[in-house]
């Protein structure tokens with residue numbers, strides 16, 4: 052007999068799970084607090100959700116979605132700056148090719164497209180804001196219940212795993228916004244350093260005291276080829292107030308342009324060309340994430356096991372772009388394992404699946420995020436790796452290789468480990 056699956060929440064992770072499990076023959080019902088059209092047009096994207104290298108390959112294998120017209124990115128033009136406006140000093144400047152391809156597709160579009168295919172193929176979609184009480188009834192009616200309600204929603208059902216949760220408060224205040232008005236030609240961000248290949252490169256400005264500003268090629272649900280900005284303000288920095296003052300797309304643009312004029316003036320003339328996406332009043336987002344790992348198997352009021360996926364299981368600070376990537380990798384592995392097992396999805400089996408996910412991806416993704424957050428535990432790594440990346444693009448490629456495949460970070464425990472990582476990166480490149 053066909054096993055039935057309930058998926059609560061239809062963000063990119065829930066929608067991907069619905070499509071993947073439906074295609075593997077499960078009888079899937081999605082419960083979402085919004086209709087597919089509302090998910091596309093009435094809310095901001097929950098994040099930029101760039102898929103870097105490996106996760107993009109996993110996603111294409113799982114769904115076939117390539118968004119062929121979308122601008123891809125192949126590297127990261129990176130600068131480290133220090134100081135206040137008028138007295139800035141440049142500390143580092145490097146611009147490696149990743150050695151893989153990354154793509155940022157509007158998560159609202161991804162989720163909407165996937166739900167459409169899921170429904171066309173006979174999947175059930177119910178508009179229902181699921182409560183803890185109704186979750187118990189839903190879990191009783193299905194063989195497998197997956198909770199994909201994001202960082203809020205029903206996440207409190209899953210206790211925080213204190214042993215895996217490093218932070219107790221957000222490490223950055225965020226501003227995300229998408230803009231049109233700028234093409235993706237080879238010299239769109241003219242730079243002093245090395246080759247002008249930034250049309251396909253993300254532009255990542257780190258400020259030693261205040262935070263980070265990233266901008267990269269993006270495919271917006273209405274405007275198509277565009278650029279996505281992400282600002283990361285360290286707690287206490289003056290950027291926090293700048294981001295908090297944003298109330299609409301126009302004030303988001305003003306905040307972004309002012310940030311570049313004041314702190315990253317080399318890129319300001321290009322950033323000034325960015326324009327608001329008029330069709331989308333929800334093209335911006337502010338907020339902050341406390342990076343949190345939960346015990347990914349929870350129990351409903353009558354003791355039925357349910358499993359957390361995506362942000363409900365692990366919430367990442369977005370500095371290393373791990374959230375959607377890790378959620379999609381989790382879904383791919385879970386869909387495969389569920390198809391192999393067929394039925395009898397016990398709490399023990401669900402726990403085993405999450406432990407495997409944590410070992411194979413989640414842990415390393417969380418640690419790579421800490422490196423890019425500048426966590427003091429990774430100070431000795433950053434102190435060697437960033438300057439070595441400045442010296443040699445092969446090391447820069449290995450550094451940003453961690454966005455695609457973070458596993459090597461778990462092997463960086465001593466200075467010698469970092470030296471070996473750098474030497475291996477240099478050796479991997481043909482002379």
Ligand SMILES: Cc1cc2nc3c(=O)[nH]c(=O)nc-3n(C[C@H](O)[C@H](O)[C@H](O)COP(=O)(O)OP(=O)(O)OC[C@H]3O[C@@H](n4cnc5c(N)ncnc54)[C@H](O)[C@@H]3O)c2cc1C
Pocket residue numbers: 059060061062063064065082083084085090097098099100101102158179180181182199200201202203204205225226227281336360361362363369371372373374375376377378
């Ligand atoms: C600024 C920013 C930038 C980011 N950049 C990247 C990046 O470059 N790369 C990357 O991989 N990740 C990135 N992320 C993370 C990524 O966007 C998220 O991990 C991903 O979108 C989460 O998807 P989700 O489906 O788990 O959750 P969500 O998108 O939050 O979806 C949850 C859904 O559940 C619904 N829901 C909630 N409660 C209920 C309920 N009770 N009943 C029914 N439905 C409910 C919600 O309405 C929502 O539709 C970024 C995040 C941020 C904030």
